[in-house]
Amino acid sequence: MKPAEWAARHRSGPLDVVVTGLPSDAHTWNLVFIQLLLEDLGHKVVNLGPCVPEDEIVESCCKFQPDLLVVSSVNGHGFNDARPLIGAIRSRWELAGLPAVIGGKLGVGGAAADEHVEQAGELMAAGFDAVFQEGVGLAVFESFVGSLTGAVSPAPADSALASAGPAPRRTSRAGALTGKAKR
Secondary structure (H helix, E strand, C coil), rough: CHHHHHCCCCCCCCCEEEEEECCCCCHHHHHHHHHHHHHHHCCEEECCCCCCHHHHHHHHHHHHHHCCEEEEEEECCCHHHHHHHHHHHHCCCCHHHCCCCEECCCCCCCCCCCHHHHHHHHHHHCCCEEEEEEECCCHHHHHHHHHHCCCCCCHHHHHHHHHCCCCCCCCCCCCCCCCCCCC
């Protein structure tokens, strides 16, 4: 499969999704929550679990050829851990068009909106298609997933925390993937 073929795939129906934690994050409840949410939405999920090494995430994506990669972090180190991961994902031609999102508690700083927007912009510039920050409702994430299947619904008002992201093909939305989010 060529990168252009991968990027041009159009989906209808359930997605194949890989859900994973980052190497430094030992939390599991957030990953189980996301898995259950995606399964409730009708999608098929492979949950790699917590503390997954970067190379294992990349190889799993090559093996399973998912329609979406969801990375979740709640330990506050997601921002730092995610940049090398997305670089490794984007360096593989067979994963170049894979939609990849990250969410949760991505930093240990405060919950300032400006900091969230800056972090989201940097992660999207690094290669993520969307960043869903802690404290924003899951409806934005659900809308993003729906947009991949053609079942698009308007994003709720709490998506105002989004970053404009420098890459034009990137989707700029914010939300939460911590499992504690309001709906």
